[in-house]
Amino acid sequence: MQEMQSNRLQTRHTPSQTRSRSVKSNMVKKEPIPKPGSNFLKVKCTKCGNEQVVFDRAAVQVKCNVCEDVLLETQGGKAKIKGEVTQVLG
Numbered sequence: 001m002q003e004m005q006s007n008r009l010q011t012r013h014t015p016s017q018t019r020s021r022s023v024k025s026n027m028v029k030k031e032p033i034p035k036p037g038s039n040f041l042k043v044k045c046t047k048c049g050n051e052q053v054v055f056d057r058a059a060v061q062v063k064c065n066v067c068e069d070v071l072l073e074t075q076g077g078k079a080k081i082k083g084e085v086t087q088v089l090g
């Protein structure tokens with residue numbers, strides 16, 4: 001019996017992802033880049049509808065810029081989103 005088992009190993013390999021970390025991008029961003037695995041979220045204030053960007057690992061409470069309602073609260077090191085997440089910015 002002869003089965004082509006080797007086919008299973010090369011199904012989902014995207015070459016662009018394997019080496020991207022060692023390649024220096026020529027697109028230089030001016031903003032500080034957060035640590036890998038962290039996210040910026042766009043959160044909508046449930047009270048006034050204002051949308052603002054928050055860091056999902058923020059160490060401090062984040063308040064709405066408009067009405068000062070709490071958008072993000074910290075609980076034992078993990079942030080808890082109080083508003084409505086409308087977009088994940090990565």
Ligand SMILES: [Zn+2]
Pocket residue numbers: 045046047048049050064065066067068069
């Ligand atoms: Zn608000």
